[in-house]
Amino acid sequence: MGFLVLREKKNPSPISVPQTFVDFIGSNLDSNLAMAKERIPDWLNSSLWSTTPSVDGRLHRFSLSPTTTTTTAAAAVSEPIVQPTVPVSPPAAASRPQYTVTSQKYEFRDPIDKNSNNNSNDNDQNASPSGVSPDDISRQAQLLAELSKKVVNFRELRRIASQGIPDGAGIRSTVWKLLLGYLPPDRLQWSSELAKKRSEYKQFKEELLMNPTEITRKLEKSAVDDHSKSESSGLLSRSQVTHGEHPLSLGESSIWNQFFQDTEIIEQIDRDVKRTHPDMHFFSGDLPLAKSNQDALKDILIVFAKLNPGIRYVQGMNEILAPLFYVFRNDPDEEMALLSGFRDHFCKQLDNSTVGIRSTISRLSQFLKEHDEELWRHLEITTKVNPQFYAFRWITLLLTQEFNFADSLHIWDTLLSDPEGPLETLLRVCCAMLILVRRRLLAGDFTSNLKLLQNYPSSNISHLLYVANKLRSQASN
Amino acid sequence: MVLVLALGDLHIPHRAADLPPKFKSMLVPGKIQHIICTGNLCIKEVQDYLKTLCPDLHITRGEYDEDTRYPETKTLTIGQFKLGLCHGHQVIPWGDLDSLAMLQRQLDVDILVTGHTHQFTAYKHEAGVVINPGSATGAYSSITYDVNPSFVLMDIDGLRVVVYVYELIDGEVKVDKIDFKKTPATTHSAH
Numbered sequence: 001m002g003f004l005v006l007r008e009k010k011n012p013s014p015i016s017v018p019q020t021f022v023d024f025i026g027s028n029l030d031s032n033l034a035m036a037k038e039r040i041p042d043w044l045n046s047s048l049w050s051t052t053p054s055v056d057g058r059l060h061r062f063s064l065s066p067t068t069t070t071t072t073a074a075a076a077v078s079e080p081i082v083q084p085t086v087p088v089s090p091p092a093a094a095s096r097p098q099y100t101v102t103s104q105k106y107e108f109r110d111p112i113d114k115n116s117n118n119n120s121n122d123n124d125q126n127a128s129p130s131g132v133s134p135d136d137i138s139r140q141a142q143l144l145a146e147l148s149k150k151v152v153n154f155r156e157l158r159r160i161a162s163q164g165i166p167d168g169a170g171i172r173s174t175v176w177k178l179l180l181g182y183l184p185p186d187r188l189q190w191s192s193e194l195a196k197k198r199s200e201y202k203q204f205k206e207e208l209l210m211n212p213t214e215i216t217r218k219l220e221k222s223a224v225d226d227h228s229k230s231e232s233s234g235l236l237s238r239s240q241v242t243h244g245e246h247p248l249s250l251g252e253s254s255i256w257n258q259f260f261q262d263t264e265i266i267e268q269i270d271r272d273v274k275r276t277h278p279d280m281h282f283f284s285g286d287l288p289l290a291k292s293n294q295d296a297l298k299d300i301l302i303v304f305a306k307l308n309p310g311i312r313y314v315q316g317m318n319e320i321l322a323p324l325f326y327v328f329r330n331d332p333d334e335e336m337a338l339l340s341g342f343r344d345h346f347c348k349q350l351d352n353s354t355v356g357i358r359s360t361i362s363r364l365s366q367f368l369k370e371h372d373e374e375l376w377r378h379l380e381i382t383t384k385v386n387p388q389f390y391a392f393r394w395i396t397l398l399l400t401q402e403f404n405f406a407d408s409l410h411i412w413d414t415l416l417s418d419p420e421g422p423l424e425t426l427l428r429v430c431c432a433m434l435i436l437v438r439r440r441l442l443a444g445d446f447t448s449n450l451k452l453l454q455n456y457p458s459s460n461i462s463h464l465l466y467v468a469n470k471l472r473s474q475a476s477n
Numbered sequence: 478m479v480l481v482l483a484l485g486d487l488h489i490p491h492r493a494a495d496l497p498p499k500f501k502s503m504l505v506p507g508k509i510q511h512i513i514c515t516g517n518l519c520i521k522e523v524q525d526y527l528k529t530l531c532p533d534l535h536i537t538r539g540e541y542d543e544d545t546r547y548p549e550t551k552t553l554t555i556g557q558f559k560l561g562l563c564h565g566h567q568v569i570p571w572g573d574l575d576s577l578a579m580l581q582r583q584l585d586v587d588i589l590v591t592g593h594t595h596q597f598t599a600y601k602h603e604a605g606v607v608i609n610p611g612s613a614t615g616a617y618s619s620i621t622y623d624v625n626p627s628f629v630l631m632d633i634d635g636l637r638v639v640v641y642v643y644e645l646i647d648g649e650v651k652v653d654k655i656d657f658k659k660t661p662a663t664t665h666s667a668h
Contacts, residue, residue, distance in 0.1 A: 238655055240653065246630070248505075248643070
């Protein structure tokens, strides 16, 4: 719907953005740019990509064109009015051409999903009485149906999950476990896999969280107890220290030395955990629930740091762990096992903190250049906003810091469910984020652009994901 | 798992210039939770140095200490253990087990740490354990010139204490350990 409609709309309305673009082209006779002009899709030049809520926002919605509304609360207010259009859209949507990899169902989402997504967001945040939209329910039913099959079809699961996973009934928890490869597709093996992973984690905890005193006690099988009982007075017998293991040992292999080195990391983990999501009662505050959650987070991070001496602990891991923990909150053992399970996917991000992240950022820059050369040029060359200033946090923390908690869960649904891999999707979403605010960016200078990108305005997440998905099809053209 | 460093009789600057370098390299801040010092440091600079290792420092007065404000004896509770601290020149005969045991019963402690003899000893008797960390610098004593530098590190974990003895013999640091377990039955009640 969106694609075709916009093409018609573009011509009659003279908007500043394409105007500057045309000037830009006119002034520059570079043939490359001429080619680029063809590559910039028309839909990008529409004023609809502005993030400021337009007065005719509601009108747009009636005409079933994608708009970005900044607040979900505003949407909630207009909910009752928009609802009547919902039954209208599916038949119209059915006639839309399929231009994305995902199936027809994804098209449905476009006009409705704002409503349903806003609904689910509202459910998260203010428990509004607007309830769950029919589309949400159908998705939930679909997911449940898929999950209850004997062997889960991954393609099917990814397809449904990419539209967003509803928050109820612990569905998200199971779906994420499947998508991250933690659970095998065969449903029968689930319980045994879970039991195995949980016992593994327990074992790790016992081994790695012990302090050296306990370790030395376990190692030696001395009959000291008998000794001390037999002699009532006199000189205490001295015994040899095994392997030079004493608390002040400076040897590299000494457990004491390692323990003291680990203490620094443990302190850092402790500090970061205490600062995780201070606005959420789940994580912080004086409640015993928050305390136990924090302890669990700490244990997980410590075990992970010990199991991966290559990465250890990097600041920010707590932010990535937080949504995972929240989703799987009933079982700390699973998050830990998951953390190690998906380390290939996500922890490459943190591993990138030395060299690799730079290549990822340059890829993002390249991506932006391919899709929106004007914006790229303005950002990097004219205003000199180096992508490292904003994209670093976006990429390494997987956008958890840019959006509120519920939105980031939604984004993660899409990240995890994409068959191309989370990194690709992440790049696309970042690019989409830039494109959505392009008007403001093009109008701004270094300071205002940087400010904008470092405090990314809250926007309609489903819309953002829609644009990101569009970028995929663009690249493949 | 509480690490307590016990040392004393350094006699800096009168009889020794400093701790042996091998000891100094091992004593780094951040590892030890408490320091108990039997006395005879003798000057304030030594106290400052020990403070940098660990902020929780307890000292009792030795006969050559220049700071007269240290107490004669001190008791403290660490974990499940009560520790008593005294220099030991007050207990006559010096280093005698029975007399020290009397002092221990007086102070009502499980572990008594005393010095003055500049020799490491660790005794056990019904009332508890007496530990003498020796002289950390190897300074000569009133009794003998033949002194090996030594100190003691106690690892208190619940009802169990592992005493690590660090001695400098022929230029090499030798570490031994002693295990001591406090059974609830041996807690002495005041008679």
